[in-house]
Amino acid sequence: MSSVGSGPVGTPDEHSATDLRAGAADGLMDAFWAYERALMTDDLDALDRLFAPGPATLRGDTDGLLVGHDRIRDFRQGRGGAPPRRVVRVHVRPIDADHALVVAVTEPEGGGRGLQTQLWQRAPAGWVVSAAHVTLPVPALDTRIWRVVGDPLVPATAAGALTGQSVAVKDLYAVAGQRVGAGNPARIAAARPEPRHAAAVEALLAAGADLRGIARTDEFAYSLAGTNVHTGTAPNPQAPGRISGGSSSGPASAVSLGHATIGLGTDTGGSIRVPASYQGLFGFRPTHGVVSTDGVLPLAPSFDTVGWLTRDAALLATVGDVLLPPAPDRACGEAVVVPELLALAHPEVAAPVEAYARDRAGGVRESWQLTELPAWLTAFQTRQAWEAWQAHGEWLAPRLHTLGADVRGRFEMASRVSEDDAARAAEQVAVARRRIRETVGDRVLVLPSASSVAPRVGQGLTDIRHSTMQLTCLAGIGGLPAVSVPTATADGLPCGVCLIAPADRDRDLLRLAAELAVAKR
Amino acid sequence: MSSVGSGPVGTPDEHSATDLRAGAADGLMDAFWAYERALMTDDLDALDRLFAPGPATLRGDTDGLLVGHDRIRDFRQGRGGAPPRRVVRVHVRPIDADHALVVAVTEPEGGGRGLQTQLWQRAPAGWVVSAAHVTLPVPALDTRIWRVVGDPLVPATAAGALTGQSVAVKDLYAVAGQRVGAGNPARIAAARPEPRHAAAVEALLAAGADLRGIARTDEFAYSLAGTNVHTGTAPNPQAPGRISGGSSSGPASAVSLGHATIGLGTDTGGSIRVPASYQGLFGFRPTHGVVSTDGVLPLAPSFDTVGWLTRDAALLATVGDVLLPPAPDRACGEAVVVPELLALAHPEVAAPVEAYARDRAGGVRESWQLTELPAWLTAFQTRQAWEAWQAHGEWLAPRLHTLGADVRGRFEMASRVSEDDAARAAEQVAVARRRIRETVGDRVLVLPSASSVAPRVGQGLTDIRHSTMQLTCLAGIGGLPAVSVPTATADGLPCGVCLIAPADRDRDLLRLAAELAVAKR
Known part of the structure; x- marks a missing residue:
């Protein structure tokens, strides 16, 4: 694992780690940013394509872990979009030529900081997420409860x-x-x-x-x-x-x-x-x-x-x-x-x-x-x-x-x-x-x-x-x-x-x- | 990536996915459970050993992302132990012979469910965590605030x-x-x-x-x-x-x-x-x-x-x-x-x-x-x-x-x-x-x-x-x-x-x- 790597950050005045080593994960960051754009526009087709198909794909957050591409798709269709945010820091951890972990710190418009861990894998059609763990800022109280x-x-x-x-x-x-x-x-x-x-x-x-x-x-x-x-x-x-x-x-x-x-x-x-x-x-x-x-x-x-x-x-x-x-x-x-x-x-x-x-x-x-x-x-x-x-x-x-x-x-x-x-x-x-x-x-x-x-x-x-x-x-x-x-x-x-x-x-x-x-x- | 794998679960009556394929990640689950035991006993030395050394190691939760083994160690020393819990489900995603993602659903004694994503890598001395993302159940209100x-x-x-x-x-x-x-x-x-x-x-x-x-x-x-x-x-x-x-x-x-x-x-x-x-x-x-x-x-x-x-x-x-x-x-x-x-x-x-x-x-x-x-x-x-x-x-x-x-x-x-x-x-x-x-x-x-x-x-x-x-x-x-x-x-x-x-x-x-x-x- 490389000791440190980082993708582009949301704004130039935000602190960033050293740039991603060129070639460490060809096309990975393009896929990462394509996913981010799709998330912010609630482009469900693009999000589905950028998540690995099949029953092993994982996505978890505070409400629990969803197992399988279909469950994750259902969840996205039901939620009506993710809260607007910018990505303020990206840590890339290349694993091998076909796998990388990408950990991103996000700043939701509403305040606080979020965290997102994604395991990316290179599929025939390009990079896809095979597991994701998302933390959004905790609200003052859960108004559903x-x-x-x-x-x-x-x-x-x-x-x-x-x-x-x-x-x-x-x-x-x-x-x-x-x-x-x-x-x-x-x-x-x-x-x-x-x-x-x-x-x-x-x-x-x-x-x-x-x-x-x-x-x-x-x-x-x-x-x-x-x-x-x-x-x-x-x-x-x-x-x-x-x-x-x-x-x-x-x-x-x-x-x-x-x-x-x-x-x-x-x-x-x-x-x-x-x-x-x-x-x-x-x-x-x-x-x-x-x-x-x-x-x-x-x-x-x-x-x-x-x-x-x-x-x-x-x-x-x-x-x-x-x-x-x-x-x-x-x-x-x-x-x-x-x-x-x-x-x-x-x-x-x-x-x-x-x-x-x-x-x-x-x-x-x-x-x-x-x-x-x-x-x-x-x-x-x-x-x-x-x-x-x-x-x-x-x-x-x-x-x-x-x-x-x-x-x-x-x-x-x-x-x-x-x-x-x-x-x-x-x-x-x-x-x-x-x-x-x-x-x-x-x-x-x-x-x-x-x-x-x-x-x-x-x-x-x-x-x-x-x-x-x-x-x-x-x-x-x-x-x-x-x-x-x-x-x-x-x-x-x-x-x-x-x-x-x-x-x-x-x-x-x-x-x-x-x-x-x-x-x- | 294998389509599905799962480690042992906390109790036999809890639903589990199929067992971990033997040999897919030799010694990985031993390390996983050793980590869990160390966490529950707040064995700081063991926890430090089971996290990869160096400045690239990551650990994030609702309060933010800590970068580097030393910061993570400082955090552990300051928190006075993790809340008691049992692991109710484990999803293992072998990546290659030396890397695997392990996603665990936990059940804290205090209620709710937690989620933990760990990227494990095989080091000379054994498996270590190189990145972790932890979600604990959200309290009714953050009493610090x-x-x-x-x-x-x-x-x-x-x-x-x-x-x-x-x-x-x-x-x-x-x-x-x-x-x-x-x-x-x-x-x-x-x-x-x-x-x-x-x-x-x-x-x-x-x-x-x-x-x-x-x-x-x-x-x-x-x-x-x-x-x-x-x-x-x-x-x-x-x-x-x-x-x-x-x-x-x-x-x-x-x-x-x-x-x-x-x-x-x-x-x-x-x-x-x-x-x-x-x-x-x-x-x-x-x-x-x-x-x-x-x-x-x-x-x-x-x-x-x-x-x-x-x-x-x-x-x-x-x-x-x-x-x-x-x-x-x-x-x-x-x-x-x-x-x-x-x-x-x-x-x-x-x-x-x-x-x-x-x-x-x-x-x-x-x-x-x-x-x-x-x-x-x-x-x-x-x-x-x-x-x-x-x-x-x-x-x-x-x-x-x-x-x-x-x-x-x-x-x-x-x-x-x-x-x-x-x-x-x-x-x-x-x-x-x-x-x-x-x-x-x-x-x-x-x-x-x-x-x-x-x-x-x-x-x-x-x-x-x-x-x-x-x-x-x-x-x-x-x-x-x-x-x-x-x-x-x-x-x-x-x-x-x-x-x-x-x-x-x-x-x-x-x-x-x-x-x-x-x-x-």
Whole structure:
């Protein structure tokens, strides 16, 4: 390796190392600068040509490593161009006649410095990049995850079981002095600072946890995706290029990234369990009504629950000790796994869930006829929609245009649900609730937390939402406590095992999850 | 290049690519894992051995690129170990018999995913890394720079000249609902939320700027270093491995990184000009007394000024339009450069400052006898110390142990300044102020903003502080407006040209700086 070499620099007054030794890598710097021009003009064809074809090509950044030319191309097509920058220094390290490493320091227009390492190889048609590692300047905060964040934002008010823990709270919870944004810019512009903390926030602070910050949500929590059109798709560090899951997207990504140890969210129809599943986290929704929703913006009060996410089953249970009402310990009943529910999930997810049920939970198989499930889901969604419009319709009616298309469509549908439809749906839900509670009995139902792994960013979500909600609505309708335990597909992608327990057995269920989780995965 | 290869992975349940082809890179994976073990045990000798010797070796991360084995070794010695992690996937790309690229995905214990790209080469004694690029998970906020940050933390209260700009405010300014921390944990624990914004904060919000967040300061602003022992040394993206400068360290780093466009700080004895100089920013301290310090925690009121930092001279002037009292436009007088003042700076800094004075500012050389300067500096420091103790002594006396050694030493000295000494110092300062104002006259004095480039992290700072303060105290004693304009040494390191104008010529000076700055550098 030559001791030092350097290509041209962006401006003559910038310090440079000695010039590239002539002939050390014929044509390399031309290719380097052609790549830089293509990047700055978002010339996707040129960028694709300048990256080596095939499944071995690598490109990594803060959001993760993409493997294979096709994935890298998909990423470029989705991002809408790289931030403008100039190259201020280039270090060339020739390896042999056909390979060189090029490390460039960049200066983005927006400030800071970036770094780019590229392994170039000479292909028949010219030099191409076979591996790239890119570092952009870190923003003040990741606005896909956070609205406000501090060191801490609010300190613990006492020492306790959660001393040393930090909370990412979904932007539906009142935090004293802060506004509730609910993921919608019009809402936050109109909101006033809250006079006091939500009950759950107060309880966590009093148990020793610091409040790290206020994390993003899908608009009004009316989504399972985490693709808020205003604040962007929250990152999924366990599955780069895939969505985070929602609507507790910010708390989930914050916990996944280690920004906080506890994500305080809500679960109405899966908003804790789905991001837990997509990101390999533990997530819990309690029995409906047992944890106070005081100070939490409602979506559909008949189903809304305060839920939480962690990277660790023991901590999930400790949060339960703080938030749940006291109850005598009782061991959970036997685990039951239903082939017809497994069949609602993609086979790559059903397989590890079935294996978990069998190998860890010792579950017995039991066949259920699911003929009524579609009607139950419809009743759940109808009632949820009506309640959501009751909660927000008056304010939203003149502001529907401020919503992203997906959430807007749901609220528009909600605005058309009649009082009669809503009453009928409530009756159907009540019947279904009794049926679900009777069928689960004293046992623990094991099923997939979501019907698939996290979809790729940009992928259509309508079908996935429907099939996932067939699974998640069971706990929602039943008002039953549910924990999502992380597992993984054969391909190593996160997915979740959902354990549903009888009503008011929240602490027993959390203890079971902690016992089963000898390790994170 | 082989199409795919992979080394062993951290745990058997983690997905892996196909195994490394046997013999493709004999001994490489042993070296890779030896490096990983050395990293996890902070075995500095092993790490040094496993990095290629010489000046061409590279190691880069979010904070910048280090060039040369020695710099990399210094960095490792200073950081106190890498965060614990496991390697979850390894992609090996053999290049030839003696070179391979190894890209590893890591999972830090604290959450998220990391990425590491290493170019390995076979040396006589075995495989060594010749270039490395490391990405760690990004924290929720960089606590070296920020205490609280939001999107925004406080929105603008009206549209105006600063619409679209964002402010990083030093943690000495009152922000409604937030506490003033002054860089000291005991102080922040004891502080209460402020009822209203400081006057300067209010003015910027009313002119259209959003408040991005509350940025770090050296403790009680009593330092020029930016090396707060509690919150860490703020990064200097323009000079990796070097200190940020202080005491407006957080606002300076925030602006440098593009986290905010305006850094609102204070300058008593150089706390705007020194970080501006070290980080290649524009910085301004106004005529003493012309911008209200209402709501700003004092250090030494006889010298304290509200100051600001930007990456752009035009914006520096626009902030002046908002904060400064109206005044008729008058062209600044001729520039004068004093060889005896240049000689107080390191030659690598004096040279570009002299060149700037000559080539841009058209400055004339004028010899000054500086025989009184040491006495003036002593009087300034004595008076500053006494006022600082008046401001904080009562609260700090039982809490001196909560301060870092440098600031503690200064406050201990301050506690011993007698009333008589302080009165005598005030007289000396008054005499010196008249002398400085008379000597500058109607002209613009051009001098180095600081005596050196940013010192390396860990370097002793006592002598540098003294020689820099000989330069910065002139505007401090004179109560004169001073702007720091970025330039660079022959080696490409940032340094600053300071232009000092007559009292109340603040707007004229800012206009001059904007005219001279046809480009950032």
